[in-house]
Amino acid sequence: MKLKIIFFLVLFPILSYAQTKYYNFNAYEGENYIFTMNQSNDLSLNSQRFIGSLLVDDNSLKWKKIGYHTVQALFDLYVGQALTHEEGHRSVLSELGIHSIDEPFPDKQGVSKVTGVSDATLKNLRDTDLPNYIRLHNGGLESDYGYLKKLDADFNFNEESYNVMYWDYVIRKVGVGQYFFSLLSPGNFGIKEQDTPELKRDIVGHDIYGMIRHLHRPTMEFYRYTEWDNLTAEEKAYGKRMGMMSLLNILNPNIFRIDGFNLANDIKANFSVNYSLAPFGDFTEQNAYLTIKDKYKINPYFRQYFNKSYTFLAGGINLHNYAFNDDKFLLNSSFDFWQQPKNQEFRSNIAEFGLGLKSELGIRFSSWNSGAKSAYFNIGASYKMNGFIPEAPSLREDFRIHLGLIVSVKD
Secondary structure, X not given: OHHHHHHHHHHOOOOOOXXXXXXXXXXXXXXXXXXXXXXXXXXXXXXXXXXXHHHOOOOOOHHHHHHHHXXXXXXXXXXXHHHHHHHHHHHHHHHOOOOXXXXXXXXXXXXOEEEXXXXXXXXXXXXXXXHHHHHHHHHHHHHHHHHHHHHHHHHHOOOOOHHHHHHHHHHHHXXXXXXXXXXXXXXXXXXXXXXXXXXHOOOOOOHHHHHHHHHHXXXXXXXXXXOHHHOOHHHHHHHHHHHHHHHHHHOOHHHHOOOOEEEEOOEEEEEEEEEEEEOOEEEEEEEEEEEEOOOEEEEEEEEEEEOOOOEEEEEEEEEEEEEEOOOOEEEEEEEEEEEEEHHHOOOOOOEEEEEEEEEEEEEXXXXXXXXXXXXXXXXXXXXXXOOOOOOOOOOOOEEEEEEEEEEEEEO
């Protein structure tokens, strides 16, 4: 009997909480270029969520759900994931003041890309700012990581339904997995630089192959497209290790449509384990998602950064969509702290400490349908020390103002 009670309290998914959906549209993040990585992910994710909620819900007929899910999967396979992935690359260049062109629609070889950058510009970036050059390679997968973590929060905090976004989530998980699995079943892609005019070439080619080569040999002869056969035995071993580490991304209940577990009467919890890339190597991350009294939504995390041979510890906590004063105000805040290798170096064992703070306050200016729908003007600020925070635009010390709009819908 006692075991049955424990099973019910700890392992049985919660399905009873009322659902309030929040759609965050960031209009300005302190830069004069269009769309940071965070903005691109929020715009893509929340637009798809908003449109999807108008088309299907839990009570929709089966044929309608199948049709919607089919269209969603085809959209993501063709251009949806490529759009935010390539925007991740493009945003790194834009932050550095380097113009580029996002081309998410696949070319005749089936390749989505970012173009418009000369070899001389890329070589100068590599020679003068290696961490940002490595981040340029990683930007697409960094964007994928950020998008999926936002969707994890939406599922785990009961702000989105699997009926609306599950297949977007799965397709993107598979897409990220395929990229990393190319390190476990490697091969050459056969795309030659000389086949394409310089300004029409993708900026980096295979993201991870190029990252690995330039981390290990940053001063070697410059060329864009790294093939598996261009890597040394040491570099191939490093790549296979990354491929194995990426299997950690499977450790996530949302893949199995489990959005939380009862810990107590008023506490719902979930977790995820993530793996992704950093400007000096890679990182693993363990997240907890706690919903207390269907009001306080908290996401503490621990992270381990890795360069060539050393580990650096990090962590933080996020307060997610806290509504107060009769839902007139909406608060989102985060605190991040870290140790990272000095100067973002691949081989350094010297740790530098850093922290970041971000807080945004939504102020309700409109409410309709008897309070079921509301709109908030969102204003906030962020500050970070030198260092890497996923989706944060700069690797340098950085302060910026955030402005946007949040729409909430109560089901």
